Amino acid sequence: xxxxxxxxxxxxxxxxxxxxxxxxxxxxxxxxxxxxxxxxxxxxxxxxxxxxxxxxxxxxxxxxxxxxxxxxxxxxxxxxxxxxxxxxxxxxxxxxxxxxxxxxxxxxxxxxxxxxxxxxxxxxxxxxxxxxxxxxxxxxxxxxxxxxxxxxx
Numbered sequence: 775x776x777x778x779x780x781x782x783x784x785x786x787x788x789x790x791x792x793x794x795x796x797x798x799x800x801x802x803x804x805x806x807x808x809x810x811x812x813x814x815x816x817x818x819x820x821x822x823x824x825x826x827x828x829x830x831x832x833x834x835x836x837x838x839x840x841x842x843x844x845x846x847x848x849x850x851x852x853x854x855x856x857x858x859x860x861x862x863x864x865x866x867x868x869x870x871x872x873x874x875x876x877x878x879x880x881x882x883x884x885x886x887x888x889x890x891x892x893x894x895x896x897x898x899x900x901x902x903x904x905x906x907x908x909x910x911x912x913x914x915x916x917x918x919x920x921x922x923x924x925x926x927x
Contacts, residue, residue: 777835835893
């Protein structure tokens with residue numbers, strides 16, 4: 775795969791993580807359980823790290839990373855997250871589960887790309903973070919952990 779095609783793929787992956795950051799901001803604002811809010815904040819930081827490390831790869835391959843702004847898809851994701859999160863913690867977690875399913879699927883597809891070894895390692899590490907995010911959110915929903923959590927004042 776030529777560098778330009780790899781760069782294009784990585785730019786789309788970085789955009790997805792940028793969109794995820796904006797969605798997490800929406801969800802975190804509506805969560806009223808401190809432990810869940812803290813966990814989602816950590817996941818948001820993971821997505822920021824993903825944007826940074828993918829942007830470094832893009833630069834290394836001679837490309838220009840995307841600006842830290844939502845694209846059209848990002849506006850849709852953020853809007854859906856805000857809408858679903860109106861119902862509070864449970865709605866926010868359901869919205870983020872949907873978002874993380876998309877992110878997980880996209881990272882899985884990215885591993886099929888013909889990437890340089892060092893870039894593949896970064897994509898794999900980011901994918902592992904995404905799997906961890908989805909596992910936590912799924913477990914939180916199934917266990918209804920917000921019913922036992924410390925409410926934020």
